Amino acid sequence: xxxxxxxxxxxxxxxxxxxxxxxxxxxxxxxxxxxxxxxxxxxxxxxxxxxxxxxxxxxxxxxxxxxxxxxxxxxxxxxxxxxxxxxxxxxxxxxxxxxxxxxxxxxxxxxxxxxxxxxxxxxxxxxxxxxxxxxxxxxxxxxxxxxxxxxxxxxxxxxxxxxxxxxxxxxxxxxxxxxxxxxxxxxxxxxxxxxxxxxxxxxxxxxxxxxxxxxxxxxxxxxxxxxxxxxxxxxxxxxxxxxxxxxxxxxxxxxxxxxxxxxxxxxxxxxxxxxxxxxxxxxxxxxxxxxxxxxxxxxxxxxxxxxxxxxxxxxxxxxxxxxxxxxxxxxxx
Ligand SMILES: Nc1ncnc2c1ncn2[C@@H]1O[C@H](COP(=O)(O)OP(=O)(O)O)[C@@H](O)[C@H]1O
Ligand SMILES: [Mg+2]
Numbered sequence: 001x002x003x004x005x006x007x008x009x010x011x012x013x014x015x016x017x018x019x020x021x022x023x024x025x026x027x028x029x030x031x032x033x034x035x036x037x038x039x040x041x042x043x044x045x046x047x048x049x050x051x052x053x054x055x056x057x058x059x060x061x062x063x064x065x066x067x068x069x070x071x072x073x074x075x076x077x078x079x080x081x082x083x084x085x086x087x088x089x090x091x092x093x094x095x096x097x098x099x100x101x102x103x104x105x106x107x108x109x110x111x112x113x114x115x116x117x118x119x120x121x122x123x124x125x126x127x128x129x130x131x132x133x134x135x136x137x138x139x140x141x142x143x144x145x146x147x148x149x150x151x152x153x154x155x156x157x158x159x160x161x162x163x164x165x166x167x168x169x170x171x172x173x174x175x176x177x178x179x180x181x182x183x184x185x186x187x188x189x190x191x192x193x194x195x196x197x198x199x200x201x202x203x204x205x206x207x208x209x210x211x212x213x214x215x216x217x218x219x220x221x222x223x224x225x226x227x228x229x230x231x232x233x234x235x236x237x238x239x240x241x242x243x244x245x246x247x248x249x250x251x252x253x254x255x256x257x258x259x260x261x262x263x264x265x266x267x268x269x270x271x272x273x274x275x276x277x278x279x280x281x282x283x284x285x286x287x288x289x290x291x292x293x294x295x296x297x298x299x300x301x302x303x304x305x306x307x308x309x310x311x312x313x314x315x316x317x318x319x320x321x322x323x324x325x326x327x328x329x330x331x332x333x
Contacts, residue, residue, distance in 0.1 A: 001326045004037040009329070010199040010228070011144050012152045012191065014166065016221075017203035018213050019158030022235035022299075025307050025315065026203050027155040028055035029299070031088045032316035033323070034151045035070055040083040042149035043069070043090040044140060046157055052090060057309040066091040083149050095125070095132035098139040128181060130168030137169060137188040144197060163217055166192065166200070167224045195228035203233040204288065206281040215291045230294035231326065234285055236301035241282065244275040297322040 007030075015027045028051075031041045045052050045062045053062050056069040071087030083089040103112035125132050143152055157165055169188035176182035191198050200221060204214040214232065221227050248268040252259050259267070289296065299318050304311045 001323060001328050003033060003320050003323050004039060006323050006326065007034040007037060007039055007151055010195060010197055011147075011150070012140060012154065012198040014154045014156050014198065014200045014227075015203060015233075016156040016166070016200050016217075017158075017233075018210050021203050021205050021210055022233075023158075023203050024049065024051040024155050025055065026201070026233050026235060026299070027153050028052055028307070028312055029315040029319050030201075031090075031151075031153055032056075032070065032312055033319045035086050035088045036316060036320065038085050039150040040085050041088045041151045041153060042066070042083060042143070043088065043153045043155065044143075045090055045092050045155055046094070046136065047155075051307070052155060055307045055309070055312045056088070062090045062092050064092050064097055082147065085150075089149070093136055093139055095135050098135040099124075101139060102135060128172070128176075130164070130172045130185075131181065133165045133168035134172055134181070134185050134188055137165075137191070138184040141187050141191045144191060163220060166221055166227065170225050189225070193226045193228075198228070200227045200229050201231065201233055202229060202292075203235055205236050206234050206238070206284045206288070208284060211284045211288045211291075215288065218292050218294075231297050232288065232292060232294050234288070234296050234298045237285070237298040238278050238281050238301055241275060241278045244271055244278065247271070295326050297326070 013030070015023050015030070017023050027043060031043050034041050043052060043062075050061050053060060053067070053069065058067070058069065066083075066089045068083075069088040069090050071084065099115075100112050103109065103115065140152065140154060143149075169185045169192065172181065172185040173189055176185060202214050202218055204210045218229055218232075222229060246254075248259075248264060248271050252264070285296070285298070297319060299315055299322065302311050302314060307315070
């Protein structure tokens, strides 16, 4: 499928998965991929961590005011205007940030700062479970409505929290009888259920535990919230079993190389280890396809200590080719 067309299927994309599977990395890679295809991208960072900016070569963590991660820099990024085509902007959005904006939008600007600094969010959050998530997603809904960018990417909190993050609004909808909280929750649920507006991309590693957890949480999200899922991103995918089938001794003979027995043993052990590892990966990827029948976007494990701009470009290129091989959707489900 054409990359720009694929990215334009929904405006809001939630990148979800267990902690450490590469959500932030995949968010960055997808942002870079979409920007290269000419879209304007806004990444919402919920935890104010460092990884997203670092992937784009930025030293400081992303703050509340939008920062330019890639592309043409607007004169004043703090205007909250729309990033230009091919640009990636990012901003942080915590429940406190979202509450401040909500209060300001409702004419309560003067008291809002004081309320937030006095920790009222915590009091409200204790009284109304799920309100933090609904505040944040309510703000995301507003950004989506306002057309804040062609693509709004949400780097979701780690699973566990990501599950409540996405199910809170449905829960609140059942609990709240009326008023602004119910309205906000209803708007969020409507956004999450509409595949033309929002999609959830589960990210997993091709390993037993993450795959099981991905299958389980995907089912829960479908049942409880009715989100549109997929494709599944398989991060750190490894292939190349075919080249490893040849025993080291045979390969050495074919290449006309003479190895001393210690070197041969070591290489043979390494070959066996890699082959076993790749077979395990294959097994898990097949199980994932069976238990969660969604298309897969497979991205390679890079041999790098950390993900910076060069690694990001490699991942974005791999992502673009993976998207290009996806079949065009017959029908949105
Ligand atoms: N495809 C990859 N190849 C190599 N390293 C990766 C890859 N994806 C993620 N990483 C590394 O794995 C670690 C966890 O990734 P991160 O994106 O921070 O995960 P999460 O946001 O899910 O916690 C980071 O150190 C990151 O640089
Ligand atoms: Mg992260």
